[in-house]
Amino acid sequence: MENELIAAARSAAQHSYSPYSEYSxxxxxxFAGGTVFTGTNIENASYGLALCAETVAVAxxxxxxxxxxxxxxxxxxxxGKGGGEPITPCGRCRQVLNELAALGGTDPLILCVGxxxxxxxxxxxxxxxxxxxxxxx
Numbered sequence: 001m002e003n004e005l006i007a008a009a010r011s012a013a014q015h016s017y018s019p020y021s022e023y024s025x026x027x028x029x030x031f032a033g034g035t036v037f038t039g040t041n042i043e044n045a046s047y048g049l050a051l052c053a054e055t056v057a058v059a060x061x062x063x064x065x066x067x068x069x070x071x072x073x074x075x076x077x078x079x080g081k082g083g084g085e086p087i088t089p090c091g092r093c094r095q096v097l098n099e100l101a102a103l104g105g106t107d108p109l110i111l112c113v114g115x116x117x118x119x120x121x122x123x124x125x126x127x128x129x130x131x132x133x134x135x136x137x
Contacts, residue, residue, distance in 0.1 A: 005030045005074035006113050012038035012053065013076050019043060025087070026076045027053035029061055029100075032069035037061040054093035058100050068104025073097060073123075074111040084115030094127040102132040 005028040013026030018041055025041040039056030054075060061070075077087040089097060089110065101108050101123055110126060112119040124130070 001030050001034075001072055002074070002111060002118075005036065005072055006076065006111060006118070008036050008038050009053075009074040009076040009113065012040045012057075013078070014040075016040045016053075017042045020045075020047070022078075024078050025053040027057045027089075028074045029054075029057045029070060030072040030074075031061070031066060032071055035066065035069075037064075037066070052090060052093045054089050055096050058096050062100065067100075068106070070097070070101045070104055070106050070108045072109045072111065074113055076113040079115050086112035086114035086117055086119040088112045088119075088121075088126060091127075094123065095130070097123055098127050098130045098132050102130075102134065 008028035009026040013024045016024030018024050020043050027039045029037045037057045037060045039053045041053045042051045044050050075087055075089055107122050107124045110121050110123055
């Protein structure tokens with residue numbers, strides 16, 4: 001599933017709308033059963049209204065009624081700008097991913113993909129002591 005998700009994230013990044021930063025990002029979410037949702041970053045002239053690739057992918061999954069089973073996430077940045085190093089989800093995206101993962105009781109593996117290397121880390125390691133649905137009880 002890793003190679004499929006990385007390829008899907010790379011493909012999604014090609015549809016990035018990033019005229020301001022010129023930093024295209026793609027994300028792919030892998031669910032139990034093999035379902036994959038992708039997203040890309042979408043910038044806005046009002047910078048604060050930009051959407052990250054992971055958030056777009058989560059919104060697509062949830063809009064289709066998916067609420068559990070998140071197993072793996074691949075995040076791919078541009079190959080040139082930034083040196084092609086592995087990138088991790090930003091803090092906001094970590095929180096958005098945590099919400100979806102918590103609904104299914106999973107701790108997905110996050111594939112932080114660079115040109116030549118992939119860093120593998122659990123979401124709980126990227127967002128320790130996360131605030132989620134259980135925090136509101």
